[in-house]
Amino acid sequence: MRPGVLLYGPPAAGKDTVTAALAELDARYVPFHRLKVGSGKSAGYRMGTQEELAGLEARGDVVYRNKRYGNVYVVDRPGLEQAMEGGKIPIVHLGQVAGVEQVGALFPARWVRVLLWCSRASTAERSRQRGDTDTAARLTAWDATQADLAPYPQAGWEVRVDTDVTKPRDAAQQIDAFIRSAVAQP
Incomplete structure (x- = not known):
């Protein structure tokens, strides 16, 4: 089965x-x-439009979507297919455990x-160092990420990295x- 990476963490944890x-x-x-x-x-x-999003939804091609910072972010089936072409290994950034679970289950x-x-x-x-103008919103998202992570079993993460020390x-x-x-592994 073709590999991919679901990279989860709070804002500024080092995903990029x-x-x-x-x-x-x-x-x-x-x-x-x-x-x-x-x-x-x-x-x-x-960048997409509401019309593009509606089309993806009508075709059943939205694997996961979430709202944050006043925007809608979408992991879509055609985008993942394209990202995996030629043996590529896509790295999907997610800030919600529900996204990790949903992408893992539906694609x-x-x-x-x-x-x-x-x-x-x-x-x-x-x-602050990277010049974000919405640091307060990112700290709110950090708090939400910590709360989101709390009920998720630690065994659910195959790799765990503390970017404060790694x-x-x-x-x-x-x-x-x-x-x-x-x-x-077979």
Whole structure:
């Protein structure tokens, strides 16, 4: 079964940074660009319209959707199919456990569930360092992520990385090693 990575964690935990480190390690790793319907930051997203979203929903092609920061974010079947072409390994960033569970259940792949974590103070500092204008909203999202994670079994994460103490390249190597061993198993 084709592999993919479900990368979960609070804002500023290092999802983009670890994704970049994975891509440097092996060109098969590619970021999955979710469809974003709304405004604001467009880098790292496929910007879409309400009409496009309605079409995906009508065809049953929405695997997971969530609302945050006044926008709708979508993991869609056609986008995942395209991201996996040619043996690529998509890395899907998610901020909700429901998204991890839903993508894992509704799209056939050997999904590796990775928990990236950092302290609330690190989220605040990293958010300020990267120039976010909505750090308060990101801290609210950090709180929601911690609450969302609380009932989820720790065994549900195949790889867990504390980005307060683990360098991005080391995190990428841990994730890659797990994927290589998981894919090698019959």
